[in-house]
Amino acid sequence: MLNLKPSPIKTAENILRVHSIESFGTHDGPGIRFIVFLQGCKLKCMYCHNPDSIATSGGKEYHIEELVQMAIKMKSYFGKKGGVTVSGGEPMLQAKALISFFKRLKEEGINTNIDTNGRILNHFSTELLDDYADLIMLDIKHMTEEGYIALTGKPNKEIAFNFAKHREDSGKKMWLRYVLIPGITNKPELLHALGKHFKDYKTIEQIELQPYHKLGIHKWEALGWDYELKDARENTEEELIEASNILSNYFKKVKVN
Structure with a gap:
């Protein structure tokens, strides 16, 4: 007789809707990472390179134990620094299930990291942040309200700053990320404003500059969406150096990805 293993019962606590896995x-994040890109995001950033991850109805359902077992198979490559990063889309939309996922990863001694836009700070996300996330990478979109709305399609940039303050108050590690778009986000006054806002934070280990690229344009076209930054150019080496030099006045480490 066949001894068939029953399929895991799916609940809101143990299922993640996944866009892709890398x-x-x-x-x-630090070291070699197993990256789970989750499906769904409330923002529609002009430079998004995974626009097909925005819709909350897409993706593939994974039981968290499937993902845990995948991560366990990678443990020998993680070393002392590596681990699992959850990105998106926006991971915090699935914070309830991520608590279960990260709890299991911690049981297996695996480092956990979240790449987030910081738009969601509720009971589930704060529990996830405070108890199970070894690191968060917070995407800072823009330093003015007008610029934030133009880039993301949503108002209230202060939500992300409140998110950062919560993480700072917890005393746990944080990295910042900032996409450098010529003529839009690379202006010196914006970079100084970014530095001044966060200069006294003790939990920020580094800020990562993300040079602008157009690798996701074909995905926008496939969705039938207009890519409004098609005329924007990529950064020059001089612009990257200038931005790095400005931010070095405020942060312990500036990294250009």
């Missing part, structure tokens, strides 16, 4: 990631 093994051996090196730009999404």
